[in-house]
Amino acid sequence: MVGGLVLSQAQTHQVATPRTAAPAPAQALEKRPWDQAQPCGTAAAAAAAVSVRSLDEVRKAHARHIKLGVDRCPRHARPLLAACALSGWPGGMELAASIFESLVEPEAFDYNTLMRGHVGGGRGDREPAAALRLYVDMLEAGVGPDSYTFPFVLKACAQLASLQQGRQLQAHIEKLGLQHDEHVQNSLISFYGKCGEPAMARLAFDRVEDEERTTASWSALLAAYTKAGLWGECLESFGAMVLDGWRPDESSMVSAISACAHLGAFDVGRSIHCALLRNTARLNTIMQTSLVDMYAKCGSIEKAAAVFDAMDDKNAWAYSAMLSGLALHGDGRKALQVFDAMVREGHAPDAAAYVGVLNACSRAGLLEDGLRCFDRMRLEHKFAPNAQHYGCMVDLMARAGRLDDARALIGSMPTGPTDTAWRSLLNACRIHGDLDLAESALEELRSLGAANAGDYVIVADMHARAKNWAAAAAFRTEAVDWGLAQSPGFSAVEVRGELHRFVSQDMSHPRTRDIYEMLHQMEWQLRFDGYRPDTSEVALDVGEEEKRHVVAAHSQKLAMAFGLLSTPEGAPVRVVTNLRMSKECHAYSALISEIFGREIVIRDRNRLHRFRRGACTCRDYW
């Protein structure tokens, strides 16, 4: 909330009849100082417009203008104002503001330029609140905002996450009759998207007439869906866009690729990549980065690395994407190499890069390397670790079995304990079977008010493993109370560019009969090879036969069965699930990969497992 910014009715009425629209009083014209000054012709203005390359040059030019008495003339000051506001030079905005202040009758143009500077148009420090203040000043001065004003001021609202003020602006827009302006419309879509209001963004999008719609409208819509995590909707709209005859531009493609990454839609992602290679002369860094992320998240770290290696201007974002991909695949060694390369190439690792490399160490069980990295970060790079980094360290130590050290680290976090840190510890307790510590971690989560259904499930499952049925049932009930039912576990598999989703015991798929037939066949083959279903993680006190039934129709297995059934012999099967990989399912998948001669790629909620010939890339450490 911006202090004191209330966009009153009175002000908006002023806007409707801007003072600048009325003829300026003759007296004001006479008083303009530069009218008396001699050299105010086009030659002098041209001289002023000569491009300035530094703040110093602006100061010199401004001093010349003062000497000539034209410093308050918008025509002379404008190029200098723009240079300061939009160049991103340190101190530029201060000088821009002072030039602006000296203007006798600033116009919408001048307000717009300064506002753009405040919302980061020059990639300088953002000060969205200042942009909004300027907007109010503008209204108070009776200067009418134009179609350029709203894109900036909406951007300011988005940066402040101020939904309320943005909605007020929408009223202004309509009052001024600017609601059909292409840029204003697209800005509105984007504003709602950035505020995390995809439904409002959609509404704004739908209100754009067909003939006013541009690729930017689509791209703003796709970005709104991406931001909200509605990746299915994003891909759907991407399809609708293409069907509508639009040729997706770079940014629509980036949103779509990002959606593919999250959904695990490998085939779709790959076909977008192919389209890009056909239609674009040269992929920019952002597109390449999104491709690196997509391939890694979809299970192909090789393709991710190929795109990454071919990049000739890698920035910190690109390195972070590669590092997080390697972390997902549990390749700590390679992550450390990439991290070293990053430093060697002169890119200062940012917070995300550290998260990536620390996670990679933690998932690969590289305790010593992780500790060294953390020290380097603080001592050598003088980087203050944030709560996430502490969370990574807790995860690293706890996974490696140093549960007490991890617990002590949580206690010493400068930011105070966070839920993610406790959750990491809880997860490690599950791995190492420390039920007492798990219960106290859950208690901590509860007292932070951050315990969720998944946390209760972990403890319930641990009790079930220990055959404490009463306790297991009690925690299970709590889990249900905490909304377990609202986010059911699912697994999805991509077949010919289409994602098929399954929940446990799912019977809704059109090919359910075939799927269960396949499942039966899989089970039969596995038993022949000596597989016995492990039912110890089923948190129900029911008969063994019943448990086997639950285990057998697990959503991951249904997805796998359908994948095996509907993809060509020898093709990899890629499954994405929001569940944690169970020991049972892990062993099962490994055997399937061996018996069916298929590569099975399963992305669970924590990491990626690739099973080939009976072995997993995680080397059973997850």
Next chain:
DNA sequence: GTAGGGTTAG
């Protein structure tokens, strides 16, 4: 001088 984009965490 206008709109739209990427990475991390549980």
